[in-house]
Amino acid sequence: MATWQPTRAVALRIATLALAGGVAVGLAGCSTESKVEVTKTNLANTLKTQINQNGTAANQVKCKDALDGKVGATQVCAVKVNGQWYTANITATSIDGKEVNFNYKVDPQPTTAPTY
Numbered sequence: 001m002a003t004w005q006p007t008r009a010v011a012l013r014i015a016t017l018a019l020a021g022g023v024a025v026g027l028a029g030c031s032t033e034s035k036v037e038v039t040k041t042n043l044a045n046t047l048k049t050q051i052n053q054n055g056t057a058a059n060q061v062k063c064k065d066a067l068d069g070k071v072g073a074t075q076v077c078a079v080k081v082n083g084q085w086y087t088a089n090i091t092a093t094s095i096d097g098k099e100v101n102f103n104y105k106v107d108p109q110p111t112t113a114p115t116y
Contacts, residue, residue, distance in 0.1 A: 036069030038100050043067050047077055047088060047104060056081055064116045067092055069100050078114035079106055085113050 038046075040063040051058040060080040067075040073092040078085050087107045094101045 036095060036098065036100065038067040038069070038102075040064070040066050040075075043075065043090065044077060047079070047090070050104070051079060051081075051106075059083075061088075062114050062116060063090075064114070067100065067102065069095050071095060077104075078111070078116075080113075084110040087111050 043066065044061040044063045047063070048058045048061040051061075058079050058081055061077055063075060063077040065075060067073055067090055069092065071092055071094055075090040077088040077090060079088050080086075086109075088104050089107075090102050090104050092100055092102045
């Protein structure tokens with residue numbers, strides 16, 4: 001089995017989500033604004049793909065929530081490898097239009113299964 005490299009940089013191209021004033025609480029009557037984010041499903045799928053491409057068989061990845069499309073935004077995911085769960089900390093490093101670049105670092109110590 002290849003050595004697991006728990007820290008990587010990842011670029012993810014996403015779609016911009018348009019939020020109408022009537023959809024977001026407190027924005028009724030305002031003009032449409034754009035919000036860039038990586039959904040928790042896309043974040044989990046991308047992280048799993050990256051870990052698997054690096055030679056580690058990630059069986060499952062769960063992310064607590066979406067990653068905001070802002071430099072410095074953070075999110076937490078859980079990665080299941082060989083029957084054990086590990087915490088992955090995600091940080092958005094740059095935004096280029098609809099592309100969110102982020103780094104991840106997986107804690108080398110196993111943890112309990114996520115509750116999210």
